[in-house]
Amino acid sequence: MRRVKVETPGTCGEYIQGWYDGNPCLVSSPIDRYSRIIIEEGPGNQEKLKPKTRKQVEAVFRRFAIPQPEKEHLHFTMDSDIPLEKGMASSTADIAGMAAGLSAYFGLNLTQREIGSLCTAIEPSDNLMFERLNLFNHISGSVLKEFDGTVEADILIIDFNGGIDTMTFNETQDDYSPADLETFAEIVAQFEKGVRTNSLKDIGDACTKSALLNQKRLKKNYLDCLIGLSRDFGGLGTVIGHSGTVIGIMYDNGDFQEAGFIKALEQYIPENAYAELYKNRLIPGGIKITTDQV
Numbered sequence: 001m002r003r004v005k006v007e008t009p010g011t012c013g014e015y016i017q018g019w020y021d022g023n024p025c026l027v028s029s030p031i032d033r034y035s036r037i038i039i040e041e042g043p044g045n046q047e048k049l050k051p052k053t054r055k056q057v058e059a060v061f062r063r064f065a066i067p068q069p070e071k072e073h074l075h076f077t078m079d080s081d082i083p084l085e086k087g088m089a090s091s092t093a094d095i096a097g098m099a100a101g102l103s104a105y106f107g108l109n110l111t112q113r114e115i116g117s118l119c120t121a122i123e124p125s126d127n128l129m130f131e132r133l134n135l136f137n138h139i140s141g142s143v144l145k146e147f148d149g150t151v152e153a154d155i156l157i158i159d160f161n162g163g164i165d166t167m168t169f170n171e172t173q174d175d176y177s178p179a180d181l182e183t184f185a186e187i188v189a190q191f192e193k194g195v196r197t198n199s200l201k202d203i204g205d206a207c208t209k210s211a212l213l214n215q216k217r218l219k220k221n222y223l224d225c226l227i228g229l230s231r232d233f234g235g236l237g238t239v240i241g242h243s244g245t246v247i248g249i250m251y252d253n254g255d256f257q258e259a260g261f262i263k264a265l266e267q268y269i270p271e272n273a274y275a276e277l278y279k280n281r282l283i284p285g286g287i288k289i290t291t292d293q294v
Contacts, residue, residue, distance in 0.1 A: 003040040004105045005290040008097035009033065009128055009283060010082035011089040012157050012248040013241030015203070016191050016210040018184035019176050023137045025144055027191065028089060028126035029207075029239050029248070030285040031155065033278075035080040035093035039101045040294070042075030049076060049098075055122050056095040060102045063118075074105075085163030087244010089126040095119050096129040100287040115287075117141035124243075131286035133195060135188065145188070149195040150284040151203055153236060156258070157248040157278040158226070158265070175217050183213060204237020204250045211240040211247075220247060222269050229268070233261040239282075250282065 009030040017026035046057055061068065082090040099118045103110035110118075112130045119125035120141035127136035127143075135145040176184070187206050194202030208227055215223065220240065226247055227238050234257050236250040249261070262277070 001041045001294050002105060003038060003292045003294050004101050005292070006035075006037040006039070006097040006101040006104075007288040008035045008037075008093040008100070009089075009285060010035065010080075010093050011087075011126055011128055011241075012155055012239050012280065012282070013087045013244055013246055014126070014210075015151070015207050015239060016184075016187055017242040018187065018210065018213060019181060020135060020144060020184060020188055023142070023144055024139050025135050026126065026138050026242065027133055027135055027147075028128045028285065029151070029155075030128045030283050031088075031157075031280040032283055033082045033088070033280060035082055035090065035097050036078065037094075037097045037101050038077040039105050040075050040077075041073055044072040045075055046071050049078070050091075050094060052091055052122055053078070053094045053098050056098045056118065057102065059118055059121065060099055060108070064106070064108055066106060083159060083246075085244070086159060086246050087241020088246060089128055091123060092119055092126040092128060095122055096125070097287060100129070100289060104289045104291055112286075113141075113143060116143075128285045129287055131284055133285070145192070147192055147195045149198060151195065151200070151282050152284070153200055153250050153282045154253060154256070155239065155248045155250050155280050155282050156261070157246050157280060158222075158269075158274050159276045159278060160220070160222070160245040160247065160274045161272070162245050180213060180216070183209070187213070200236045200250065200252065204235070207237040207239045207250065210242070211238050214240065214242045218243065220245075222273065223247060225268050226265070229261055229264050233257040233264070235261070 191206035
């Protein structure tokens with residue numbers, strides 16, 4: 001009996017997000033929080049899946065003309081430690097993981113780009129399915145630019161109260177002035193340079209600039225405060241959920257004064273403004289697949 005195990009990372013929002021060369025785009029920031037799926041032979045239970053994940057099952061079956069009765073013999077088990085509606089890619093992780101899992105189960109050989117396109121056909125999606133960083137049109141699923149390198153650092157995530165449904169957060173160029181578009185092009189160039197030269201300082205600075213530019217689209221009340229505290233206590237930059245509520249502080253253990261930062265955070269930000277603090281790791285993207293015979 002076949003069994004496929006899938007592990008897909010969530011994100012702390014996006015390193016950068018904006019409008020580039022006529023396209024809405026982003027670069028997701030994968031972290032070590034995961035959506036996990038097991039696909040195996042057994043009693044069919046597709047009806048118990050979340051609606052978007054069920055849509056992905058139907059899309060894969062339709063694309064590859066898999067006979068519908070096959071679903072009656074597929075048993076899905078899902079769990080996740082990615083918070084919902086925070087801009088941490090919980091939905092993308094589920095639907096990307098499902099596409100990758102079905103690909104492995106049926107031998108479909110879906111590429112990372114094809115998985116990205118399948119996901120964006122359901123909803124605007126993060127590009128966490130890619131092992132290499134790229135600038136991704138999260139509406140159409142096209143890759144605009146590939147970056148030569150990855151980002152690995154620690155991140156302290158502040159999970160602010162509230163939630164955002166990304167399906168209702170529409171990306172339009174109307175929100176960007178010509179000056180904003182020029183600024184974002186500079187942000188992309190700085191991020192690309194930082195990745196290429198492995199400069200966390202340049203990467204972090206580009207992330208902070210993108211977060212500030214996004215204030216015109218979705219204002220975060222404590223962003224300026226956290227940017228200041230990050231600089232005061234040795235953080236590398238500020239990463240946000242551009243269409244969510246989380247704010248993360250990139251750091252390197254050797255330079256970041258974590259205790260001082262948290263003490264100052266508790267002093268300047270009301271306790272009832274945020275739900276929790278998470279300590280995670282920024283990691284390369286990509287979906288991990290394990291196939292067993294049981």
